[in-house]
Amino acid sequence: MGLSLIEGFTKSLAMTVLSEVGDKTFFAAAILAMRHPRRSVLAGCLGALIVMTILSALLGWSAPNLISRKWTHHITTVLFFGFGLWSLWEGFTEEGESEELAEVEAELDADVKDDGAKGKSQDEDLKKQQRRFLTQFFSPIFLKAFSITFFGEWGDKSQIATIGLASDVNPFGVVLGGILGQSLCTAAAVLGGKSLASKISEKMVAFSSGILFLVFALQSFLSTAA
Known part of the structure; x- marks a missing residue:
């Protein structure tokens, strides 16, 4: 169990960062950190990322209770490949x-314009009343950042990979590694801003994550289901 915890932590950390x-x-x-x-x-x-990581790990942890561990192990291997x-x-x-950066920036700009147009409509008061309960506890910027991140991650490759990883190794280690990785990446994005994001080579990130997934797949293929 101890080895599985360390394995889950290190694999989740490396996978999450890349x-x-x-x-x-x-x-x-x-981009949001530049504007708010x-x-x-x-x-x-x-x-949002912590909630998503925990939910994904829970899904992966419960998978062997629905499907045999042997099959979840094979499915995880195929997913990694x-x-x-x-x-x-x-x-x-x-x-x-920087295509991804430009795309996200365009989407956020469009969202800002839509919010501005809605602010002039008569439905604004009704929407404010509906959101009043949440805004009593959370700021609008927090809710915006949370919703954009949560729904942006839902069904993403990293979420599915986390589910598969948690079904094959210690899910607690997966959660710890995932949260640490998410914290490092999110802090770097928020503190570094657009200047850091624009310097990231998407090709190198894709190649690095691809190699890492293949290493995980090969390791899973050569090992046996616990």
């Missing part, structure tokens, strides 16, 4: 180094 650096939510956190208070953005983004090849393909086909 998956989240250069991800849409990473760029979103960097960093503390609220960091709390919102990191809160698939994600590894997918990431390498993204690295080879990536044309620009």
Whole structure:
């Protein structure tokens, strides 16, 4: 169990860092931190990622109770192989180094314009009343950062990989490694801002994560289900 905990922690930490650096939510956190208070953005983004990591690990932990551990082990191996090849393909086909950043920035700009247009409508008062309960406890910036990050991560490659990893190794280690990795990436995005995000080589991140996934897949293939 101790070895599995360390294995889950190290694998989750490495996977999270390489998956989240250069991800849409990473760029979103960097851009939001330029426009809003960093503390609220960091709390919102990191809160969403922690919740997502815990939920994913719980799903992975419960999977062997629904399917035999032998099958979950094989499925996890196939997922790692698939994600590894997918990431390498993204690295080879990536044309620009900042396409993801530009895309996220455009989406956030469009969101700001929509919010401005809605502010002039008569429905604004009704929406404010509906959100009053949440805004009593959380700032609008926190809620915006939380929702953008949470729904941006839902169904993402890193979430599915976390589910698979938690089904094969110690889920507590997966949660700890994932949270630490998310904290490091989100803090770097918020503190570094757009200047740091624009310097990230998406090709190198894709290649690195692809190789890491293939290493995990090979290790899982050569090992036996616990």
